Amino acid sequence: MRNALIKIAVPAALACGVLATAPAFAQDYPAKPIVMILPNDPGGTTDRLARILVPHLSKELGVPVTVENKPGAQSLVGNAYWFNQPADGHTLLYTALPYVINNIENQGAPFKMEDMGWINIPEAAQTVIFAHKNTPYKNMEELTAALKERGKVSAGVIGGSSEHILALLLMDKLGVPRENLRLVTYDGGGTARTAISGGQVDIALLPGQGSEQVLDFANPLAVVGEKALPGFDAPPVNEALTPVGIELPLLPSSLRVILTHRKFADEQPENFKKLVAAFEKVNNSAEFQEQAKNGKLGAGWTGPEEAARIIDNNYKLLIEHRAVLEN
Amino acid sequence: MSEQTRPWLPTQPAMVIGGQRYRIDLGDIAMATAMLAFLWWHLYVTLSASTRLHNVMLIVPATCFFAILWMLIVGAAVAREEPNGKAPDLVARAPIGARIIGLMALLGVFIAAIPIAGLDLGGAIFTIACLLLLGERNLISMVLYSIGLGAFLGYVLRHGLSSQIPLIFF
Amino acid sequence: MFDFSAIAAGFELLTSSWEPWLVVIPGLIIGLVGGALPGISGTMTMALCLPFTLYMDFLPAMLFLTSVFSGGGFGGAVPAILVNLPGTTSSVSTAFDGFPMARQGKHNEALGLGLSASCFADAFGYVLLFLLINAAASAVLALGPIELFVVALWGLTMIAALRSGSMAKGLASGAFGLLLGTIGIGPTGVMRSTLGVGSMVEGVPEIAAMMGLLATGSLFLLARSSFIVEDVDKRQVSINRAFWGAVDVFRYPGTLIRGSFIGVIIGIIPGVGSSVANLIAYGLTKQSARDPDSFGAGNPHGVVASESANSSSESGAMATLLALGIPGGGGTAVLLAAFAMHNITGGPRFISDHKEIVYAIIFSNFAQALLMLPIGLVFIWAASAIVRVRLSYLIPSVLMLSVAGTYLMSDGMAGPITLLAFSVLGFLFIRFDYSAPAAVVGLLLGSMVEGELVRSYQITGGELSRVLDRPIALVMIAALVASLVMRPFLAWVRSRRQTTA
Numbered sequence: 001m002r003n004a005l006i007k008i009a010v011p012a013a014l015a016c017g018v019l020a021t022a023p024a025f026a027q028d029y030p031a032k033p034i035v036m037i038l039p040n041d042p043g044g045t046t047d048r049l050a051r052i053l054v055p056h057l058s059k060e061l062g063v064p065v066t067v068e069n070k071p072g073a074q075s076l077v078g079n080a081y082w083f084n085q086p087a088d089g090h091t092l093l094y095t096a097l098p099y100v101i102n103n104i105e106n107q108g109a110p111f112k113m114e115d116m117g118w119i120n121i122p123e124a125a126q127t128v129i130f131a132h133k134n135t136p137y138k139n140m141e142e143l144t145a146a147l148k149e150r151g152k153v154s155a156g157v158i159g160g161s162s163e164h165i166l167a168l169l170l171m172d173k174l175g176v177p178r179e180n181l182r183l184v185t186y187d188g189g190g191t192a193r194t195a196i197s198g199g200q201v202d203i204a205l206l207p208g209q210g211s212e213q214v215l216d217f218a219n220p221l222a223v224v225g226e227k228a229l230p231g232f233d234a235p236p237v238n239e240a241l242t243p244v245g246i247e248l249p250l251l252p253s254s255l256r257v258i259l260t261h262r263k264f265a266d267e268q269p270e271n272f273k274k275l276v277a278a279f280e281k282v283n284n285s286a287e288f289q290e291q292a293k294n295g296k297l298g299a300g301w302t303g304p305e306e307a308a309r310i311i312d313n314n315y316k317l318l319i320e321h322r323a324v325l326e327n
Numbered sequence: 328m329s330e331q332t333r334p335w336l337p338t339q340p341a342m343v344i345g346g347q348r349y350r351i352d353l354g355d356i357a358m359a360t361a362m363l364a365f366l367w368w369h370l371y372v373t374l375s376a377s378t379r380l381h382n383v384m385l386i387v388p389a390t391c392f393f394a395i396l397w398m399l400i401v402g403a404a405v406a407r408e409e410p411n412g413k414a415p416d417l418v419a420r421a422p423i424g425a426r427i428i429g430l431m432a433l434l435g436v437f438i439a440a441i442p443i444a445g446l447d448l449g450g451a452i453f454t455i456a457c458l459l460l461l462g463e464r465n466l467i468s469m470v471l472y473s474i475g476l477g478a479f480l481g482y483v484l485r486h487g488l489s490s491q492i493p494l495i496f497f
Numbered sequence: 498m499f500d501f502s503a504i505a506a507g508f509e510l511l512t513s514s515w516e517p518w519l520v521v522i523p524g525l526i527i528g529l530v531g532g533a534l535p536g537i538s539g540t541m542t543m544a545l546c547l548p549f550t551l552y553m554d555f556l557p558a559m560l561f562l563t564s565v566f567s568g569g570g571f572g573g574a575v576p577a578i579l580v581n582l583p584g585t586t587s588s589v590s591t592a593f594d595g596f597p598m599a600r601q602g603k604h605n606e607a608l609g610l611g612l613s614a615s616c617f618a619d620a621f622g623y624v625l626l627f628l629l630i631n632a633a634a635s636a637v638l639a640l641g642p643i644e645l646f647v648v649a650l651w652g653l654t655m656i657a658a659l660r661s662g663s664m665a666k667g668l669a670s671g672a673f674g675l676l677l678g679t680i681g682i683g684p685t686g687v688m689r690s691t692l693g694v695g696s697m698v699e700g701v702p703e704i705a706a707m708m709g710l711l712a713t714g715s716l717f718l719l720a721r722s723s724f725i726v727e728d729v730d731k732r733q734v735s736i737n738r739a740f741w742g743a744v745d746v747f748r749y750p751g752t753l754i755r756g757s758f759i760g761v762i763i764g765i766i767p768g769v770g771s772s773v774a775n776l777i778a779y780g781l782t783k784q785s786a787r788d789p790d791s792f793g794a795g796n797p798h799g800v801v802a803s804e805s806a807n808s809s810s811e812s813g814a815m816a817t818l819l820a821l822g823i824p825g826g827g828g829t830a831v832l833l834a835a836f837a838m839h840n841i842t843g844g845p846r847f848i849s850d851h852k853e854i855v856y857a858i859i860f861s862n863f864a865q866a867l868l869m870l871p872i873g874l875v876f877i878w879a880a881s882a883i884v885r886v887r888l889s890y891l892i893p894s895v896l897m898l899s900v901a902g903t904y905l906m907s908d909g910m911a912g913p914i915t916l917l918a919f920s921v922l923g924f925l926f927i928r929f930d931y932s933a934p935a936a937v938v939g940l941l942l943g944s945m946v947e948g949e950l951v952r953s954y955q956i957t958g959g960e961l962s963r964v965l966d967r968p969i970a971l972v973m974i975a976a977l978v979a980s981l982v983m984r985p986f987l988a989w990v991r992s993r994r995q996t997t998a
């Protein structure tokens with residue numbers, strides 16, 4: 001009789017033990033509110049898109065999803081803050097590629113590219129070069145002539161962006177000292193656009209997508225890309241620069257990307273899949289697409305693998321020129 | 328002319344310099360100097376991080392400005408004393424009360440203990456301790472109130488606002 | 498200037514059905530409560546409400562959020578007046594005269610006064626918005642980095658001159674606060690001192706610092722008294738007296754209108770906002786008063802100036818938001834988000850294409866300002882009961898609430914630790930006659946001042962002479978210098994007059 005009891009009890013106890021020590025990760029995800037960090041000032045394009053996105057995400061995931069702005073130091077503050085949060089899938093980051101690279105290469109950021117678990121690239125913006133309507137510059141030729149004079153032209157860019165790199169590269173390729181251009185760096189798209197709209201700066205290099213309102217005050221002189229950009233009446237930049245005899249590398253502007261910790265994706269693949277699936281569903285929903293379209297915001301879906309591929313391609317190009325921003 | 332209603336504190340000694348009796352407010356000087364020392368250290372750390380113009384453009388002038396003001400403040404902390412023991416340009420301060428120090432200490436302990444004792448339990452203890460310090464003696468209402476307050480806040484924070492604040496009971 | 502068909506359309510939009518209006522009263526109440534709770538700012542309250550608007554149409558969403566915004570504009574005054582603890586950064590100077598009034602037993606009157614000043618200024622601000630929105634937009638566009646830098650600096654020096662104590666200590670407080678604001682990462686990404694605390698990367702948590710410096714520091718001093726209002730006869734809660742206090746606001750028309758104007762103008766400037774508006778209005782009112790020394794001892798003008806400015810700054814910020822799509826601060830950032838969800842992005846094209854929505858927003862705020870009066874009075878009546886609570890119970894409760902609030906805000910212990918450190922500092926400031934408000938403003942403006950200074954340097958290419966090209970900047974610099982030398986100059990004039998008399 002005792003034998004029988006032991007035969008039943010021991011396996012039962014073992015079974016309980018095994019069940020009790022089942023991986024802690026089997027608990028529900030998401031387990032608490034999710035935060036999406038934005039390393040910019042409120043009011044910019046990423047900000048607006050994020051704020052339209054999160055209510056839908058909340059509904060889909062069943063927990064509150066909120067946006068937190070943490071601007072400063074050319075995205076370093078927000079990006080570093082995100083990195084320091086636990087890698088449990090409850091803190092997302094919506095940033096853009098050139099800044100991340102600048103943070104890592106030039107600013108001693110605590111994170112590396114390998115720490116990023118890409119989710120989606122909603123938009124790959126292209127740089128447009130604007131000249132305020134009060135300035136006499138009608139094309140790149142006239143602009144570059146003015147750049148030869150010291151201090152004649154002032155320009156606005158978002159600090160740490162590929163536009164920032166492009167502006168400095170332009171001066172280098174023209175063979176003029178960088179100090180000729182009074183380059184002003186802003187902490188976000190919103191403030192930079194206001195500056196060019198108000199004529200605080202003569203020209204501005206900005207991501208085209210999202211800068212449509214600037215067209216009331218400034219003329220587009222060129223688009224950095226192989227083809228022209230719909231909505232902006234300007235030639236591709238290297239075409240516009242032919243009379244001057246130089247060429248600019250076609251750096252991607254803002255590669256806006258949503259991501260979470262790579263560690264989370266590696267350690268909790270099921271939960272990461274759940275997160276990505278939720279994102280995909282929301283992103284491709286008719287409602288969200290409609291809202292994004294109304295706000296003139298890019299809301300494409302690439303998914304993690306495609307995003308990684310695009311970033312990889314452009315990473316090399318950006319790394320090549322990152323030294324331009326060295327402090 | 329301020330009325331001298333209090334005796335001078337030990338931190339406001341008198342000194343005879345060049346035949347004239349002066350009253351010096353050491354407390355005032357200490358405070359101003361502590362602030363300056365902190366700012367000086369901040370400046371040092373900033374400069375060792377980078378001496379680029381953009382990094383120091385505000386900090387260097389502002390710190391120098393503060394240093395100038397420090398000299399003015401320290402100068403004002405030394406005042407001539409008249410034969411009757413009054414120094415109209417200086418303020419005789421009241422001693423810092425024991426209650427105030429006690430409150431500040433309690434707040435410090437409470438905040439330090441939150442990760443261990445939680446806002447609810449730690450807060451209830453903190454409340455009772457403050458009440459005792461401030462002279463309350465009705466134990467029943469004190470304990471009831473403290474527990475009630477701790478419980479209320481704990482519940483609202485955890486279940487109402489989904490906060491991750493350390494709590495013992497929620 | 499007046500597009501009558503758009504006005505009519507806006508009106509119609511609002512009156513087409515009464516159901517959207519149901520959200521106004523809950524919105525006002527939520528704003529009032531959120532503003533009154535120390536540590537929970539107006540912005541945070543709005544952010545917490547934002548998800549609820551997802552399910553609403555545009556009109557009720559807009560009405561709801563702007564009601565919360567308006568409620569928060571007065572809510573902060575309640576604890577400022579009753580316990581010397583501003584509920585939001587926009588009520589800092591309300592406490593300067595509001596709390597002394599409360600100690601004299603005039604808490605009902607002070608609260609009523611603040612309420613009606615807020616309501617009036619709210620409406621007045623929107624009237625100005627109605628008339629001047631396009632001018633406001635052009636004004637903001639004309640503000641370059643140099644102008645913004647000078648404005649920030651001017652605000653700072655003005656506040657340093659607020660207290661009647663030594664000017665040197667006032668300026669030192671401001672400089673100290675400004676330098677505290679540079680802790681953390683600088684504008685170029687270089688890490689300065691973080692005092693060994695990891696979460697200081699983005700700098701000192703501002704609201705926790707403000708609460709510590711201004712409020713909890715002085716709470717410690719209250720430990721000596723038994724009640725906020727010493728005299729038991731005066732310790733009543735009277736909605737009647739609050740009401741007459743509210744009516745009283747019309748005895749101070751000059752201060753009221755001036756405060757409202759200042760609020761709107763400062764509200765328009767992005768980045769500065771209501772937290773500075775109330776202090777500047779207070780400072781200017783005090784400077785131009787005949788009896789400046791009575792300020793800080795319970796002069797009703799102080800309360801009126803502060804509360805009118807912080808409420809009218811809302812309409813200024815709204816002007817910038819609608820005209821340029823730029824949020825002026827936290828509250829308008831949340832509004833922008835809500836608007837974006839309904840495809841309202843602001844900007845010059847927006848205004849010309851959607852005038853009726855702009856008018857609808859303006860008119861609805863008139864209605865809110867009116868509604869806030871009775872709701873506010875009831876709120877005051879409920880909140881004033883605090884004066885009957887023994888300080889020994891009140892002090893630990895307020896401290897606990899503050900700790901909880903700062904934890905929520907910083908999502909971690911950084912908030913409470915900052916609160917503690919700044920409480921001690923605040924106590925020391927009071928003891929040694931430094932100006933806590935100046936330090937607070939320095940802290941708040943710190944990053945803006947530094948950012949704009951760097952950009953000023955960039956835009957002038959390092960050549961100071963370029964500043965001469967900018968007339969607005971020159972005027973502002975003149976105003977700055979004037980405000981610095983005015984007090985010593987007037988004192989010198991007065992002493993000359995005495996010797997020749």
